[in-house]
Amino acid sequence: MAKSTRLSNDRPSPRDGRAAGVPPDRQLEMLYYMRLQRAVEDRGVKLYYQGRIPGAYFTGWGHEAIVVGAAAALGPDDLLAPMHRDLAAYIMRGISVGEVFAQFLDREGGPTRGRDGNVHMGDPRRGILPFISHMAASVPVAAGMALACRQRGEPRAVLTYFGDGATSTGAWHEGVNFAAVFRLPLVLVLENNQYAYSTPLDHQTAARAFVDKAAGYGIPGVAVDGNDVLAVYDAVAEAVARARSGGGPTLIECRTLRVRGHSEADKFSYVPKALLDEWAARDPLASFERRLRTSGVLTDENDEAMRARVAQEVEDGLAWAETSPDPDPRTVADGVYAPD
Amino acid sequence: MPQLTYLEAIREGLRVEMRRDPRVFILGEDIGVYGGAFKITEGFLDEFGPWRVIDAPLAETANVGAGIGAAVMGMRPVIEMQFADFVTDAFTQVVNMAAKYHWRTRMPLPLVLRMPYGGDVKGGPFHSQCMEAWFAHTPGLKVVVPAFAEDAKGLLLAAIRDPNPVLYFEHKHLYRLRREEVPAGEYVTPIGRARLVQEGAALSVISYGWMLHKCLDAAELAAADGIAADVLDLRTLAPLDREAVLGSVRKTGKALVVHEATRTGGVGGEIASLIAEEAFDSLDGPVVRLASEDAPVPHNPGLEAAFQPTVGEIAGAIRRLAAY
Numbered sequence: 001m002a003k004s005t006r007l008s009n010d011r012p013s014p015r016d017g018r019a020a021g022v023p024p025d026r027q028l029e030m031l032y033y034m035r036l037q038r039a040v041e042d043r044g045v046k047l048y049y050q051g052r053i054p055g056a057y058f059t060g061w062g063h064e065a066i067v068v069g070a071a072a073a074l075g076p077d078d079l080l081a082p083m084h085r086d087l088a089a090y091i092m093r094g095i096s097v098g099e100v101f102a103q104f105l106d107r108e109g110g111p112t113r114g115r116d117g118n119v120h121m122g123d124p125r126r127g128i129l130p131f132i133s134h135m136a137a138s139v140p141v142a143a144g145m146a147l148a149c150r151q152r153g154e155p156r157a158v159l160t161y162f163g164d165g166a167t168s169t170g171a172w173h174e175g176v177n178f179a180a181v182f183r184l185p186l187v188l189v190l191e192n193n194q195y196a197y198s199t200p201l202d203h204q205t206a207a208r209a210f211v212d213k214a215a216g217y218g219i220p221g222v223a224v225d226g227n228d229v230l231a232v233y234d235a236v237a238e239a240v241a242r243a244r245s246g247g248g249p250t251l252i253e254c255r256t257l258r259v260r261g262h263s264e265a266d267k268f269s270y271v272p273k274a275l276l277d278e279w280a281a282r283d284p285l286a287s288f289e290r291r292l293r294t295s296g297v298l299t300d301e302n303d304e305a306m307r308a309r310v311a312q313e314v315e316d317g318l319a320w321a322e323t324s325p326d327p328d329p330r331t332v333a334d335g336v337y338a339p340d
Numbered sequence: 341m342p343q344l345t346y347l348e349a350i351r352e353g354l355r356v357e358m359r360r361d362p363r364v365f366i367l368g369e370d371i372g373v374y375g376g377a378f379k380i381t382e383g384f385l386d387e388f389g390p391w392r393v394i395d396a397p398l399a400e401t402a403n404v405g406a407g408i409g410a411a412v413m414g415m416r417p418v419i420e421m422q423f424a425d426f427v428t429d430a431f432t433q434v435v436n437m438a439a440k441y442h443w444r445t446r447m448p449l450p451l452v453l454r455m456p457y458g459g460d461v462k463g464g465p466f467h468s469q470c471m472e473a474w475f476a477h478t479p480g481l482k483v484v485v486p487a488f489a490e491d492a493k494g495l496l497l498a499a500i501r502d503p504n505p506v507l508y509f510e511h512k513h514l515y516r517l518r519r520e521e522v523p524a525g526e527y528v529t530p531i532g533r534a535r536l537v538q539e540g541a542a543l544s545v546i547s548y549g550w551m552l553h554k555c556l557d558a559a560e561l562a563a564a565d566g567i568a569a570d571v572l573d574l575r576t577l578a579p580l581d582r583e584a585v586l587g588s589v590r591k592t593g594k595a596l597v598v599h600e601a602t603r604t605g606g607v608g609g610e611i612a613s614l615i616a617e618e619a620f621d622s623l624d625g626p627v628v629r630l631a632s633e634d635a636p637v638p639h640n641p642g643l644e645a646a647f648q649p650t651v652g653e654i655a656g657a658i659r660r661l662a663a664y
Contacts, residue, residue: 144406
């Protein structure tokens with residue numbers, strides 16, 4: 001069967017106009033986190049090819065606008081259930097760059113202290129559910145986190161990211177349906193990157209668009225350009241407000257392309273060159289930079305300062321991670337159970 | 341002391357803990373207006389309201405997952421599987437999400453899954469299974485199996501207060517079998533401790549759940565022949581009370597392990613290995629297992645009787661082992 005090329009983002013997002021109301025310093029902050037995600041992952045790729053990252057390594061190249069735009073729309077009391085291409089969201093919610101590198105290097109200083117690897121991390125103390133390898137397994141759990149907010153009358157939202165492949169699982173359906181039935185404060189951010197490993201959209205769903213599924217659950221759905229950070233921010237901010245006010249879940253389909261392999265072991269030769277070229281021209285960082293230049297928010301001066309800050313944070317983080325010890329092998333069976 | 345059925349003891353335990361702790365809530369299919377398939381939560385919706393007695397969609401993954409999410413947030417969810425068999429639909433949530441949560445995060449996950457399980461209820465292959473070994477094999481889960489009404493209440497309170505995911509296997513055949521004395525109010529039966537129900541020097545009979553009662557009947561038959569057996573109710577399968585097992589076997593020198601779950605890969609094999617490794621010098625005979633046949637649970641009553649260990653078979657095994 002032909003690889004899918006039917007996804008189109010040529011229509012402008014209807015939300016662009018209102019997103020322009022985001023203050024300049026917030027826009028610069030979004031650019032900063034997008035650059036930080038790419039810089040950390042870029043360094044991670046190098047470490048991987050140097051053989052210093054055990055196991056697999058995953059990046060979110062091409063996803064930065066979705067990751068950052070969505071996480072930026074959360075308030076300090078909101079909660080997050082990310083997946084494996086959402087690196088900046090972990091950092092924006094409080095996991096340090098040093099902890100991220102310690103996780104990649106399987107050190108004691110990582111959020112899972114070497115128990116789990118690569119992007120399989122999180123920290124419930126900082127409101128981040130650690131995800132597991134089973135795609136969409138976090139969606140019903142995120143619904144349960146939203147349930148607890150609803151039971152206690154707390155005006156908080158829970159945001160979960162997932163990919164197009166995850167929508168094919170029973171866990172995804174059950175989680176979305178559960179949240180919809182009880183009108184729970186859940187924001188569902190679909191990163192439609194057109195490939196689940198090598199599986200294209202037309203092997204993932206027969207639906208015309210994923211966003212159409214929202215109607216089947218009785219919840220609002222909106223599709224946005226996943227390479228436009230402000231469009232993502234705007235759609236998620238509206239969904240977060242709806243969630244907090246008792247309006248229930250929203251499905252937001254963010255359309256992009258994964259421009260590297262599923263993991264670094266995957267050379268993604270199955271993606272047509274023309275499709276890669278088309279989306280490379282719409283790189284979310286480059287297009288946001290152009291936009292901020294045009295509006296005068298990004299100047300030579302603050303651009304250079306930001307690049308230096310990103311580079312410094314990556315170097316400092318990696319240096320910190322390298323000082324973190326390997327976990328003590330004698331602790332291998334510790335912590336399986338919580339103490340009474 | 342009030343006389344309650346095993347089912348009433350579970351209901352009483354739930355009610356006591358929900359009144360005491362506002363974080364406790366129950367979620368499951370048909371548990372609200374209808375009061376549950378077995379009527380355990382009858383009247384709860386009126387007392388506690390729809391956000392603490394949640395009539396859930398037909399979706400085990402969502403229901404267990406939602407319980408995990410609420411527990412992550414500091415609630416104390418009790419999720420009812422209408423029949424334990426249906427937990428297969430939530431397997432990933434139980435063994436991957438819940439079981440590994442503390443190990444990955446060092447945070448508690450106080451989750452209870454109520455698992456109505458077991459045969460002798462004319463339920464057939466999808467409403468009668470004993471699946472405790474799957475979960476006892478998974479690090480991070482606790483597995484409790486009360487045999488008596490008093491323990492049904494005390495272990496339920498312990499399970500709800502435990503900071504770990506606990507699978508609470510309640511036997512459907514025991515629900516309305518008889519009335520037993522059950523203390524009123526709050527009390528906790530500690531997880532991880534077996535109980536010596538009956539003492540004797542000839543051999544150790546080790547069991548749990550519905551089979552424990554068959555073992556007691558069989559031990560009574562054997563006692564008429566002058567064979568006095570220790571009868572040990574494990575009560576908890578994970579963590580296993582190794583010292584109770586070994587203490588009894590070191591005293592008697594012989595062990596018979598009986599369970600309703602199928603034989604191969606069952607908890608009985610684990611107990612037999614434990615005894616062989618740790619108490620070999622005390623043994624005066626082989627460790628004997630009686631378990632259900634390695635087959636799905638049959639529907640026909642005659643077939644089911646042939647499938648499960650009977651009182652007669654257990655009594656026979658006791659006599660043979662005592663004479664060894």
